[in-house]
Amino acid sequence: MHGHGSVREVSLDSVIVRPEIEADIPAVHEINCLAFESDDEATLVDRLREAEESSLSLVAEIDGVCVGHIFYSAVSVAGADSVLGLAPMAVTPALQKRGIGTLLVNHSLARLRAENWDGVVVLGHPDYYPRFGFRPAAEYDLKCSFDVPDGVFMALELKKNGLEDARGLVEYHPLFNSF
Numbered sequence: 385m386h387g388h389g390s391v392r393e394v395s396l397d398s399v400i401v402r403p404e405i406e407a408d409i410p411a412v413h414e415i416n417c418l419a420f421e422s423d424d425e426a427t428l429v430d431r432l433r434e435a436e437e438s439s440l441s442l443v444a445e446i447d448g449v450c451v452g453h454i455f456y457s458a459v460s461v462a463g464a465d466s467v468l469g470l471a472p473m474a475v476t477p478a479l480q481k482r483g484i485g486t487l488l489v490n491h492s493l494a495r496l497r498a499e500n501w502d503g504v505v506v507l508g509h510p511d512y513y514p515r516f517g518f519r520p521a522a523e524y525d526l527k528c529s530f531d532v533p534d535g536v537f538m539a540l541e542l543k544k545n546g547l548e549d550a551r552g553l554v555e556y557h558p559l560f561n562s563f
């Protein structure tokens with residue numbers, strides 16, 4: 385990695401994606417604060433981590449320093465047993481748009497497929513998530529319990545027909561309501 389003012393080059397080969405451990409928690413909090421310019425998401429992650437058994441939290445690190453984070457927590461929806469919501473994800477601002485977010489999404493989805501989850505939903509940018517296979521959640525008859533614009537609520541099947549019987553309102557963990 386070479387410094388060029390605030391713009392730094394990253395060799396993606398030097399990025400390790402791995403499950404979060406307890407020692408990462410302060411760094412993960414900081415990455416979320418910086419990326420969202422608010423401590424709301426950071427605090428949400430801290431609370432969900434405590435509250436949730438079915439969650440996945442991965443970090444991206446470079447030379448032992450955490451530079452990215454992705455979090456999933458279980459959502460409830462009729463017709464499917466094991467669906468997760470991807471939220472939030474964040475990359476250290478100076479290192480965004482270099483593919484670290486893509487690595488985090490691809491690693492986490494591979495892990496969730498191996499664990500046999502039915503699917504994932506996400507509230508996010510319609511230009512970003514379709515590249516990973518996400519489609520408008522409405523195509524699976526899924527609606528978000530939050531009032532959000534069309535197209536930003538997306539879903540991905542993690543196995544064949546994983547979301548075929550899923551339908552209706554998708555509800556995130558109650559902690560998202562205080563958000």
Ligand SMILES: CC(C)(COP(=O)(O)OP(=O)(O)OC[C@H]1O[C@@H](n2cnc3c(N)ncnc32)[C@H](O)[C@@H]1OP(=O)(O)O)[C@@H](O)C(=O)NCCC(=O)NCCS
Nearest residue numbers: 419420471472473474475480481482483484485486487512
């Ligand atoms: C959203 C976020 C997590 C994405 O992480 P990221 O590491 O920046 O994502 P990527 O680098 O994989 O992809 C971002 C863009 O960079 C592009 N990109 C990826 N590698 C690149 C490279 N080597 N050179 C140039 N561009 C590259 C991608 O094509 C993508 O382009 P586009 O979306 O403009 O079409 C990050 O930007 C972030 O923390 N944002 C603030 C918090 C936020 O909004 N989180 C999402 C809501 S939960």
